Amino acid sequence: MTTTKEDVKKWLKVIGRDREWLANQCGVSKRQVDNWLSSSINIPAKAILVIQRLMNGEAESSPRIVIDFTDEEWDIICEAAKAHKETFLEFVNTAIQNAAKEKEAARKKFTPVETFTAPPLEAQGRIIGNIAAGNLADGDTIPQDIWLYRELEKGEYLLRVNGHSMEPSIPDGSVVIMKKYTIPPIPKLGxxxxYHDERGVTLKKLVRRKNPETGKMEYVLHPLNPDFGDIEPMDGGKISGIYVETLERWKKA
Known part of the structure; x- marks a missing residue:
């Protein structure tokens, strides 16, 4: 229910307080209180809230939080509280709780980024040749010394990839680390x-497909790029190495 000027006047008489006391409680001058109660000027919304708190029996010495809003801002806040069917204090309490929940959710969602320092290019290796990423082709054997970020392990060697059939995972021109493969049986699928035979050498993914003519399962060399077709069958050839990784960083020695 709206507190009127007459309500305030009667209340002051009942509790035996004067306008000077009310002015001190509202943080204004007595002259301002006189204007509120004696003229056509409406009592500001923020002053009404203080008066209602006092009329509800809250102690004069109760801790007070002073929020410096304009009268227009207070009117908007009061209308919002009324729309939510809450008292002003309930409305403020809900807003504070919601803000705290949003802040906590943002804190939990935030993951500190760990500082990453790329390893220095201090290991030396040699690209021993090229390998086709397409149809089987002769390998190029022009060596090139480079710096890379780790030492090659036993059995590892470097090749430069020529072609687009293994993109996007292994782009044309990439330098890859391979490892010699001499132990039977054939490597696991995937x-x-x-692979090389009398036609040349290529880099492909190892899969198995059913031969539509014979009905038998056969090993097939499968490209990662869908624009290229499988190479089959794998008869008479040899798997001499398996892919380890693509060098993300390297430079000429």
Whole structure:
């Protein structure tokens, strides 16, 4: 219910307080209180809230939080509280709780980024040749010394990839680390392998497909790029290496 000027006047008489006391409680001058109660000027919304708190029996010495809003801002806040069917204090309490929940959710969602320092290019290796990423082709054997970020392990060697059939995972021109493969049986399906026969050498993924003519399952060399077709069958050739990784950083020695 709206507190009127007459309500305030009667209340002051009942509790035995004067306008000077009310002015001190509202943080204004007595002259301002006189204007509120004696003229056509409406009592500001923020002053009404203080008066209602006092009329509800809250102690004069109760801790007070002073929020410096304009009268227009207070009117907007009061209308919002009324729309939510809450008292002003309930409305403020809900707003504070919601703000705290949003801040906590943002804190939990935030993941500190760990500082990453790229390893220095201090290991030396040699690209021993090229390997086709397309149809089987002769390998190029022009060596090139480079710096890379780790030492090659036993059995590892470097090749430069020529072609687009293994993109986007292994782009044309990439330098890859391969590892010699001499132990039977054939590598597990899904492994990227270096395969060669009398037609040449290529880098492909090892899969198995059913031969529509014979009905038998056969090993097939499968490209990652869908624009290229499978190479089959794998008869008389050899898997001499398996793919380890693509060098993200390297430079000429």
């Amino acid at each position: 492994t990227i392998v270096q």
